[in-house]
Amino acid sequence: MQTILSRFFFTGSTPERLGTTRILLGFGLIPFNILEFHTLLHIDLQGPSYFYLDPVWYFQLLGIEYHHPYIVLGSFVLLLCTTVAFIVGWRTRPAAVLMLLLILYLLGARDSIAGDVHHRYVIPFHILLFFALSRCGEVMSVDTRRSGESVSLSEWEVSWPIQASQVYLASFYFWSGLAKLRMSGLDWISGGERIQDLLLSRAMRFGPAGEGELSGSMIALWAAQFPTLLEAVTVGTLAFELCFPVLLVLRRTAVRLIFLIGVTFFHIVNFILINVQFLFLPVVFVLFFDLSNPLRPVKRRVVAFAKSRRALLEWHR
Amino acid sequence: MRTRRAVIAFLTVHALLSWLAVLLRIDQFPLSWAPMYSVYTPSKAANYRVVEKDRKKLRTHGWQVRQRDGEVEWINLARLNIPIQGMWRLYYQRTFGQGPPKYKHKNHGAATIDRWLWGLEAGKPFVTVDWERRLLTTLNKTLGRTPSDPSFIISAHATRSVLYFDRQSLELVLRSIEESTIEWNEQWNSDFESWV
Numbered sequence: 001m002q003t004i005l006s007r008f009f010f011t012g013s014t015p016e017r018l019g020t021t022r023i024l025l026g027f028g029l030i031p032f033n034i035l036e037f038h039t040l041l042h043i044d045l046q047g048p049s050y051f052y053l054d055p056v057w058y059f060q061l062l063g064i065e066y067h068h069p070y071i072v073l074g075s076f077v078l079l080l081c082t083t084v085a086f087i088v089g090w091r092t093r094p095a096a097v098l099m100l101l102l103i104l105y106l107l108g109a110r111d112s113i114a115g116d117v118h119h120r121y122v123i124p125f126h127i128l129l130f131f132a133l134s135r136c137g138e139v140m141s142v143d144t145r146r147s148g149e150s151v152s153l154s155e156w157e158v159s160w161p162i163q164a165s166q167v168y169l170a171s172f173y174f175w176s177g178l179a180k181l182r183m184s185g186l187d188w189i190s191g192g193e194r195i196q197d198l199l200l201s202r203a204m205r206f207g208p209a210g211e212g213e214l215s216g217s218m219i220a221l222w223a224a225q226f227p228t229l230l231e232a233v234t235v236g237t238l239a240f241e242l243c244f245p246v247l248l249v250l251r252r253t254a255v256r257l258i259f260l261i262g263v264t265f266f267h268i269v270n271f272i273l274i275n276v277q278f279l280f281l282p283v284v285f286v287l288f289f290d291l292s293n294p295l296r297p298v299k300r301r302v303v304a305f306a307k308s309r310r311a312l313l314e315w316h317r
Numbered sequence: 318m319r320t321r322r323a324v325i326a327f328l329t330v331h332a333l334l335s336w337l338a339v340l341l342r343i344d345q346f347p348l349s350w351a352p353m354y355s356v357y358t359p360s361k362a363a364n365y366r367v368v369e370k371d372r373k374k375l376r377t378h379g380w381q382v383r384q385r386d387g388e389v390e391w392i393n394l395a396r397l398n399i400p401i402q403g404m405w406r407l408y409y410q411r412t413f414g415q416g417p418p419k420y421k422h423k424n425h426g427a428a429t430i431d432r433w434l435w436g437l438e439a440g441k442p443f444v445t446v447d448w449e450r451r452l453l454t455t456l457n458k459t460l461g462r463t464p465s466d467p468s469f470i471i472s473a474h475a476t477r478s479v480l481y482f483d484r485q486s487l488e489l490v491l492r493s494i495e496e497s498t499i500e501w502n503e504q505w506n507s508d509f510e511s512w513v
Contacts, residue, residue, distance in 0.1 A: 009328070010321065039400040047398035051458035053407065053451050054417070057345045065458075067399065107346060113403035114410070115446075116417040117344055118353070125347045126331075133318050133327065160324050168335070172349075175339050179351035183425050187359050193484075194357040200367045200482055224487055 008248075009163045010156035016292035018158040019089070019140030022131060024291065026087030028283025029099075029124060033083060035277060036120060037076050037106050045069045054115030056108040064108070072109055075102050089141020096132035100125065120278055123172050127165040127284060134161035140299070165287050170245040173263075177241030189238065192230025199224040202274040220273045237266065253289065260285045341431045344419045351422045364481040364490060370405045371478065379408065381474045382456065386467035397459055407455075411448045412475040413497045420444050449499040454509065464506040471501040 050067040052059065059065075079102040085095035107121055138144055138151045139158070180188045188194055203221040223230070240263060247259055264282040271279040318324050338348035379393035394404045406417070424442040437443060453470060462469045474496070481491040 009324075039402055042400050043398045044395065047395070048459055048461075050397055050399050051455045053411065053455045054446070069398065104346075110400075110403075111346070113399050114406035114417065115419075116353075116406060117346060117349075117419045119349050122347055122349050156321055156324075160328070164328055164331075171335065175350060176352045176355070178339070179355040179422075183351065183355050183422065184357040188355075188357050190359060193359060194354070196487075197357075197365055198354060200365050200487070203367075221487075 009160050011159055013155065013159040013162050014290070014292065015139040015153045015158050017290045018134070018136050018153075018162065020290075020292040020295055021162060021286055022089070022092070022136045023087050023140065024286045025124075025127065025131070025284065026083055028280060028286075029083050029086075030080065032124065032280040032283065033076075033079055033103075035280060037079070037110065040072050040106065040110055041076060043069050043072075045073065050113065052112035055112040056117075058104065059108045059112055064112075067109055067113065072106065075105050075109075078102055079106065089137050089139075089143055092137020092141055092143065093132055096128055096137075100128055100132060103128075120281065123169055123281065123284055126168045127287070130161040130164045130168075134158075136161060162287055165284070166248055169284060169287065170248050173241045173244035177238050177244075180238060180241075189231060189234045192227045192232075192234055195230040195234055196224045196227060198274050199230075223273055240266070247288065256288050260288060341434070342423060342429060344422060353418045356418070356421055356425050362484075364483055365487075367480045367482065368409055369478040369480055370409055372401055372405065375401065375404050375408055379404075380412070380456070382470045383472045383474075384467065385469045385471050388468070392456060392460075392470075392473070397456075407452065408475055409477050411452050412473065412499060413477065413495070414448055416446055416448060420446060450502070450505055452499060453501050454505075457509075464509050469501075472498055474498045 047069065049069070052065055052067065055064065079099060082095045082098045082102065086092060086099060103121055103125060107118070111117055135151075135153055135157055139153060144151055184194070199220040203218070203224070240259070244263075247256060250256065260282070264285070267276075267278045267282055270276040318327065335348065337343070339350040342350050344350055375394050377393060378391050379396070380391070381389060382392055383389055394401060397404065397407075410416075420443075423444055432439065432443070435443075453473065456470050456473060457463070460468075460470075475498075476494055476496050479493050479495055480489055481493070482488065483490050
């Protein structure tokens with residue numbers, strides 16, 4: 001058992017794969033962060049500080065009771081800057097740690113307003129934690145280039161952050177399916193009523209347009225007309241959530257690609273129909289593929305561009 | 318982390334904590350056990366009941382509140398200075414006693430390990446939150462008012478439109494207006510500053 005786990009967590013990756021994954025995750029996190037927290041900016045900076053209705057546990061612990069517009073704005077800007085630093089590998093570990101702290105603050109600020117806990121950051125947060133603890137900043141990074149030293153990373157060092165992230169990702173989807181079965185059992189599937197209820201509620205999200213008219217998502221109202229299809233969708237959702245861990249052992253690229261395209265489609269449809277904002281979450285699926293080879297020509301061009309720029313600067317001097 | 322041993326120790330602790338949260342039904346970021354839409358109890362009612370979320374009303378009016386000196390005023394979105402998503406949850410849900418899904422999830426279900434650990438009988442709510450008190454405290458503290466102020470808010474009134482859709486045809490069959498008034502209890506004055 002120990003050998004199997006050891007082989008799973010400590011083999012299979014290359015430094016290039018770890019670096020490429022860090023860069024792609026960072027690129028995905030930029031729109032993700034914007035979509036998640038931009039609503040916090042739609043307030044008056046000079047306006048009153050709101051007293052939180054139901055602070056998250058760590059706000060209670062730290063005694064954070066008020067929503068301060070300037071601190072929220074500053075944290076948001078800093079989060080975007082640290083995400084860029086994470087992408088380019090400039091002080092990667094401090095950048096990742098700072099990102100984790102800023103996400104905690106901004107998420108706490110958003111969720112303490114009315115008490116709802118949103119789960120969209122759970123997966124990226126844990127992945128970032130693994131990457132922050134790893135040596136991902138020592139490959140394909142500004143820091144390495146600046147230091148000029150060649151860093152050699154062992155296979156186990158570059159493999160575990162990716163493998164641990166894959167396990168967490170698969171576990172999260174599995175727990176989601178498990179929670180539905182624990183709480184609602186097969187009622188969650190029955191007749192597609194759960195989804196029909198949600199679609200109707202979301203169709204009313206933006207209020208009334210007139211007497212008896214719906215003005216939210218008309219497409220949600222249209223989709224609600226097909227209960228058999230909705231039942232099939234709920235069965236499919238439950239099936240893919242419970243089967244997600246199988247992806248950890250199925251290493252064939254084509255199988256993984258088909259499965260994850262299906263999950264991505266699910267998130268896109270959820271976003272369009274019921275405004276569930278997991279839209280950019282599929283970016284974390286890069287963890288399941290080694291994209292360092294397909295992206296090698298891009299890397300070559302970036303390096304060539306940097307070299308030519310340096311040569312030009314020296315010629316000018 | 319520089320050694321394999323350290324990585325193994327960290328991953329073991331991480332996995333234990335994550336699974337413990339699932340077993341004990343802890344939904345506190347960054348731990349989670351259930352997504353937002355996990356609970357569904359089938360209804361025998363002939364209609365779906367949907368609350369209309371009129372955002373325009375929240376921008377122009379909001380709650381109609383009564384102050385201690387008898388004055389009446391409106392508290393809209395701009396006066397609380399929060400995003401609209403938070404405002405509609407406060408107005409259309411908390412004013413009507415509806416909490417966020419995390420409490421519904423926690424209170425749902427019969428025999429669970431956490432119930433057994435805490436010695437709670439099946440069906441008994443795990444968490445009860447006094448939304449009336451919380452909301453009035455939030456309104457007053459945001460506006461900088463204390464119980465001794467004449468402008469202290471002692472009640473807030475909200476209305477919402479509820480639509481009923483036929484389960485079979487999904488036709489709109491009824492639109493009704495619901496009202497809710499939350500009142501300040503004078504016994505809460507003494508620990509207004511310290512209570513969260």
